[in-house]
Amino acid sequence: MAATLDIGPLDEAGGLLGHHPIGVSTGVFTAHRGLWPDLVEDACAVSSYVVELSALSGDELPGLIAYLRSEPVLPFRYMSVHAPAKNFDESVAVESLCELPFEVRSVVLHPDVISDASVWKRLKTRAVIENMDDRKGTGRTVEELKPVFEGLPEAGFCFDVAHAWSLDPTMELAHALLDEFRVRLRHVHLSSLDNTGNHIPLRPDDELRFADVLSRCTDVPWVLEAMPPGEWASSRS
Amino acid sequence: MTEATGVAGLEIASGATFANIQECKLRTEERLQQRRLRFASELFDPDSAVVLTGSWGRREVTGESDDDYMVLFAGRRRRDARPSVHEAADILEAKPPGREAVFGKQVWLQDLLRKIGRDRDTNANLTRRMLLLLESVSVSGIDVHERARRAVLEEYLRAHKDYRPPRFLLNDLVRYWRTIAVDFESKMRDRKGQGWGLRNAKLRLSRKALFAGGLLPVLECYRYRADGMLEYLDAALAMRPLDRIADAFTMHRAIDPAVRTLGAYDEFLGILNDPDKRKELDTLTIERSGSSQLFARVVELGEDFELGLLALLFNDSDLQRRVRDYLIF
Numbered sequence: 155m156a157a158t159l160d161i162g163p164l165d166e167a168g169g170l171l172g173h174h175p176i177g178v179s180t181g182v183f184t185a186h187r188g189l190w191p192d193l194v195e196d197a198c199a200v201s202s203y204v205v206e207l208s209a210l211s212g213d214e215l216p217g218l219i220a221y222l223r224s225e226p227v228l229p230f231r232y233m234s235v236h237a238p239a240k241n242f243d244e245s246v247a248v249e250s251l252c253e254l255p256f257e258v259r260s261v262v263l264h265p266d267v268i269s270d271a272s273v274w275k276r277l278k279t280r281a282v283i284e285n286m287d288d289r290k291g292t293g294r295t296v297e298e299l300k301p302v303f304e305g306l307p308e309a310g311f312c313f314d315v316a317h318a319w320s321l322d323p324t325m326e327l328a329h330a331l332l333d334e335f336r337v338r339l340r341h342v343h344l345s346s347l348d349n350t351g352n353h354i355p356l357r358p359d360d361e362l363r364f365a366d367v368l369s370r371c372t373d374v375p376w377v378l379e380a381m382p383p384g385e386w387a388s389s390r391s
Numbered sequence: 392m393t394e395a396t397g398v399a400g401l402e403i404a405s406g407a408t409f410a411n412i413q414e415c416k417l418r419t420e421e422r423l424q425q426r427r428l429r430f431a432s433e434l435f436d437p438d439s440a441v442v443l444t445g446s447w448g449r450r451e452v453t454g455e456s457d458d459d460y461m462v463l464f465a466g467r468r469r470r471d472a473r474p475s476v477h478e479a480a481d482i483l484e485a486k487p488p489g490r491e492a493v494f495g496k497q498v499w500l501q502d503l504l505r506k507i508g509r510d511r512d513t514n515a516n517l518t519r520r521m522l523l524l525l526e527s528v529s530v531s532g533i534d535v536h537e538r539a540r541r542a543v544l545e546e547y548l549r550a551h552k553d554y555r556p557p558r559f560l561l562n563d564l565v566r567y568w569r570t571i572a573v574d575f576e577s578k579m580r581d582r583k584g585q586g587w588g589l590r591n592a593k594l595r596l597s598r599k600a601l602f603a604g605g606l607l608p609v610l611e612c613y614r615y616r617a618d619g620m621l622e623y624l625d626a627a628l629a630m631r632p633l634d635r636i637a638d639a640f641t642m643h644r645a646i647d648p649a650v651r652t653l654g655a656y657d658e659f660l661g662i663l664n665d666p667d668k669r670k671e672l673d674t675l676t677i678e679r680s681g682s683s684q685l686f687a688r689v690v691e692l693g694e695d696f697e698l699g700l701l702a703l704l705f706n707d708s709d710l711q712r713r714v715r716d717y718l719i720f
């Protein structure tokens with residue numbers, strides 16, 4: 155990693171992106187997939203405060219563990235790791251995730267990949283359950299998430315606002331999720347979704363649509379799951 | 392029926408429960424009652440008060456809390472004033488006063504009132520004055536204690552203005568918080584790290600609650616005319632710090648962050664009340680802290696607590712203005 159980082163002052167932006175603390179998921183930077191020092195530099199260019207180190211595929215996890223074991227000097231005050239959601243063995247992945255340094259505050263889990271909660275219990279308070287979108291068969295609503303938290307009573311909650319919107323554009327589900335799990339809320343995933351459910355930069359209409367529910371999350375880190383929107387990028391230059 | 396305020400009011404407003412906070416409060420009240428009964432049969436000077444501070448003042452007594460106390464006199468200074476510190480310690484069945492001697496001598500209200508600022512305001516004098524204001528409860532001389540706290544407030548409020556947080560008090564409060572933080576490092580160097588883990592944990596949560604519990608009511612003075620501030624602050628500071636914090640969140644309609652902020656503190660009190668965990672923290676050195684899962688959790692709870700308070704201070708437009716205008720310069 156370079157001695158100095160190009161740190162993007164996200165808090166200079168207006169609107170929702172003026173939230174502090176805020177940062178980005180390394181999953182956004184597909185060109186550098188697997189190249190952790192480069193991914194960290196990319197993330198720092200957005201924010202040096204918050205980062206989510208994304209190992210969505212099981213084959214990314216060993217490289218991430220090795221990178222963090224090398225004890226890189228990182229500027230982030232809040233670090234999460236997105237646990238694998240594909241191409242992984244449950245026990246092996248948990249074994250690896252337990253080796254993460256304590257500086258990694260949260261390990262984000264998709265509830266639909268948890269087949270044996272007792273295995274994931276080893277993550278204790280670092281386990282964070284994310285609500286799923288309309289493409290998934292479970293882990294989407296309060297009723298579907300309750301048993302997940304019963305299996306992982308120490309787990310936190312990662313509120314993906316766009317996922318909630320995909321199921322209920324009125325945002326009632328979003329409020330219901332916060333009503334039920336607000337004590338557990340650890341961080342927010344923020345983006346818009348395209349027609350196929352992929353994360354895309356936050357659209358102006360979604361910024362307005364999400365503002366009310368996000369006003370309930372002012373004290374927790376927000377992780378962008380897509381690049382900051384163009385309006386914001388142009389305001390930086 | 393009076394409307395619930397403080398932590399209890401937040402529980403009603405949110406549906407959340409803070410079992411450890413409330414358990415600690417009940418334990419504190421029960422033990423205070425026992426100590427008050429012990430003092431009730433003693434004949435001490437009528438201008439005296441025995442005042443408990445620290446976790447007692449915060450109503451957060453756990454199984455192994457220390458007895459931090461001061462013997463306060465509101466009248467003229469004299470040599471034969473009673474109770475002596477040792478008499479009070481015997482009745483409290485308390486450990487000997489701490490080695491820094493903040494609580495090791497009789498305290499004279501006139502020192503707290505007349506020695507604010509400059510060299511004469513020693514570290515100990517500042518600490519006693521701030522603890523009297525921010526986290527104190529009496530087991531003897533209840534009226535003396537309440538009048539003393541009000542007298543200190545009056546001293547700070549002599550030159551305050553309508554609808555503005557009182558700067559004299561605010562500056563001393565901020566000075567005290569920064570002094571705590573600087574003294575932590577200094578003490579740890581002198582003690583070669585002895586007790587580092589527990590003290591660090593308390594700095595992250597208990598001391599921060601002490602500061603925030605004073606800061607928020609002082610900032611809220613923007614709502615009051617000058618002639619109403621004394622009554623407001625006197626009533627607010629009679630509450631425990633967590634109740635003041637909970638009320639600030641509730642007043643500014645920040646219920647969600649409040650639940651997480653108080654939730655973090657609640658878990659922390661649960662840790663302090665667990666003898667094994669408390670011992671682990673107490674014996675933890677800075678060198679071993681990186682491998683302690685418990686300490687990592689305490690750090691997280693401290694961050695959650697701080698983020699919640701910062702969200703209140705910086706995301707509420709009324710408070711944000713006062714923070715900008717009064718807290719930096």
